[in-house]
Amino acid sequence: MNKKWWHNKIAYQIYPKSFMDTNNDGIGDIQGIINKLDYLKDLGIDILWISPMYQSPMVDNGYDISDYYAIDPMFGSMDDMKQLIAEAKKRDMYILMDLVVNHCSSEHEWFQKAMQDPDGEYGAYFYIKDGKNGQPPTNWRSYFGGSVWEKVPGYDNKFYLHSFAKEQPDLNWENEVVREKIYEMICWWMDLGLSGFRIDAIMNIKKDLTWSDLKPDGPDGLADVYKIPDKVTGIGDFLMEMKQRCFEPYDALTVGEAMFVKEDILPRFIGDEGYFSTIFAFEPCHAYRKGNNYMNYDWPQPFDKWRDETFHNQKIVEKAGFEANIIENHDQPRGASLFIPEEDYGFYSLSALATIILCERGLPFLYQGQEIGMSNRRWKYDEFNDLETINQYHIALRSGMSKEQALDIAGHHSRDNARTPMQWSSEDNAGFSKGKPWMPVNENYKMVNVADEEKEYGSILNFYKRLIAFRKSEEYNEILTYGDLKPMYEKKDHIFSYSRSYKEQKLVLICNFSSEEKDIELLEDYENVVFVNYEQTTVIGNTLKMKPYECVVYSK
Template sequence: MERKWWHDKVAYQIYPKSFFDSNGDGIGDIPGIIQKLDYLKDLGVDILWISPCYPSPFADQGYDISDYYDIHPAFGTLKDMDRLIEEARKREMYILLDLVVNHCSDEHEWFQKACADPNGKYGNFFYIENRKDDKLPCNWRSYFGGSVWEPLPGHPDKQYLHLFHKKQPDLNWENPEVREEVYKNINWWLDRGLRGFRIDAIINIKKKLPYKDYPADRPDGLSCVDHMLADAQGVGEFLGEMRDRGFASHEAFTVGEVFNEKDEELPDFIGDNGYFSTMFDFAPVVFGGSSKGWYDRKRITPDDYKRCCFHSQKRIGDIGFLSNIIENHDEPRGVSYYIPDGETSLHSKKMLAVMYFMLKGLPFIYQGQEIGMENMKFSSIDQIDDISTIDEYHVARNAGCTKEEALKCISLYSRDNARTPMQWDSSENAGFSSGKPWLNVNPNYNNINVKKQWNDPDSLLSFYKELIALRKNPLYRETIVYGDLIPYLEDRHNLMAYFRKGERTLLVAGNFQKKSQDIQLPQKCQKVLLNNYPNADITDRVLHLKDYQAVILEL
């Protein structure tokens, strides 16, 4: 594996709408991010991924882009973005933006021109088909529910394809002119000083053509779009071209949102000349999913989580780097999801941080994760903003769940959990804004906030700073960044333990339960590098792990 400049970095995701509001309108903005750069630098972050802040009608919270060359006024201006890139550069930090090119907004000029003249140039920028006797071209289900086909505005005899929201028409990547427009935009941003992109929903750009039906998997007669994606061939041709025409000449850092890749394709995706620098490990995220919907999803257990992580590490091997997460803007809060109900505590939050952060790969921290922000407790569907959550609520109700059961389900999985405003302090609105926040603040902000934890050496925030400092410590950097990951006592219930072996040998061990347990050390402990308890109890090469204790030992 060829060594890259970003391998030893730590990345942090910002959801700008909810990070910090500088002007009191209730919406986070780019000047607000600039004000918090020193906080992020002190934390130890190097790479900042900023979720979409382009012009958008916000049908899908900015992932429906109406102009790829500007900034939404709620977030600031292009000059603000230029200043953010420059201020980050001064601090030796790097800015990534979201690249959202599977689809655009129906308010983008391309789609407006396609509606004006479906048979013209821009009609071929999208998937537009004639309507025939009310029969759909195929029975694919949108990610947000319902058919992927929608009548084309102004043309009742035509329909267009959208894998996501109906206001997010899919771009036709089979059209070379569409691809040229994408590469032009990529280079425009990189020339402006951007360091790279997180690439959204990119596997969706290749459709199975001609259209075909797949077996229906719900009473609606539709089929999950995953079946089509598994059947589609040739996405690599598009991705390789995008790398060569966009990313390569700038040595851009790219992290792909990739699902459904096959083991034999991994070198193509993240090898030395891969389509992307890295891709997220979603194995724990997608575990237990059901085609029926969230209500039928299997809750992940500590042993499931361990197996998912180890499987991902094994299949990647030395091919390339994964990007490791426990949460992002599309997922619930990690501490509320991976830690069993009723067992969330400071110790368990620190344990979870250790177990994911020390995996081989690039660690990503999502805003608020470093202070242990938790899921909301929703009491009504009216509190929900997220379109996918609203759809899943109705799916659950239609399947026979009571309102209470449906609410409990969506409270666990809702994307709104990660989108509540960042909790900076215990003042009004958690210090996020002087105005009314666009989304309700989690009521627990008085107890969970940055200010309360910043000067507390025992806080989760301080613990994350220690984890980051350990990764960058010259004595251990080589082992943590490039050392092999070897599972230890893999079959032990509620224990996650693994070696990181390189110039040194480290043992990372976490007791994933409230009950204590002992493990035999294979070698003598030379030094305790990190511990979420005041001390590590080791006698005769036996490590006595307390309730949710996690340790990093040098052997």
């Protein structure tokens, strides 16, 4: 595996709408990001992935783009964007934007022209098909519920495809003209100074062109559209063309949102010859997901499934390349709530989780607020903003659950949990804005915020700083970046342990991820304790006496 500029870096995702508001309209903006670059640099961050800031009607919070060449005025201007790129470069930081090219917005110029003449030039930019006597062409269900097909206005038997919301029509990647326009746009942004992209929903760009029904998987007679990528071949041709045209010439970092890639084809996706630089390691953090709906998911994250998925993932990825490791992002509940039982939330559980993730092999991605222990909030139904959450709430009601039960389930798993405003201080609105925030602030902001944690040596924020410095230190950076990962104590209840080995170095991490004390028999003699989350580690004879959520890293 060839070494790359990004391998030993730390990445951080910004959800701009909720990061920092400088003009007091209740919405985060680009100047807010610029204002906090020094904070992020001090934390140890090198790479910033910023969720969409393109012009958009915001039906899906920016993932419905109406102009790929414009910044939405709610975030600022193109001059602000150029300033952000320049200020990041001054600090040796790298900017990744979200690339959303499976679909665009129904307000995009292309789609507007397509609706005026569905059989014309721009109609071919999308998937517009005749129905079955006024009914949709297939029984595919969109990611947000309901049919993927919407009638073209003014036509009784003509439909357009949308894998997500009806305001997000899918682009026709089979059309070479469409691909060329996408590639032209990507290169325009790279020439502006970006270092790469996180690539959204990219596994959906290849369709089943036979337009065949799937076996129904619900009482509505529909079947989930996410099953289509497993049925079709040829997506690699599109992905390799995009890589060669847009990414290779710039040595760009590309992070694909590619879920459940099978082991035998993983080398095609990541590594030296892969379509992407890396993909997110979704399987471990999604171990709690069973079935199609929130009401089928586990809560909290089952420890054994998480640990098993982590070790399986590390094993299959090892020879192929690097994955991007996460415990949360804008599409998931807060990791502090998902992985940690509510009664166990605190410094030791948060620091244990952080150490496990940041010492794994792969590129660590933090999500805004993770470093201060931001958690889920308690919701009322009319506070939800996320389309997926609202849909899942109603699915739970239709299954026979009470409003209270449906709200509890939706509140646990809602993507809105990750989108509450960043908690900068104990001042009004958590210091995020002097206006009314677009999304309710988590009520715990007076206890969980950057300003207070910066002052407290023993805070989770300062622990993250020490942990990142440990990972990036001259002594341990190579082993924590390139070292092999081997599972240890796999049968021990709530013990998460692995070794990292590189050249003559070896590190061993042992974590008691539970609220109970545990005894661990050490398998070998270790030279030093090099990182801990407790002030003192106790070993009696050959037995490590582990306190609740204690995490120890030994050197050998």
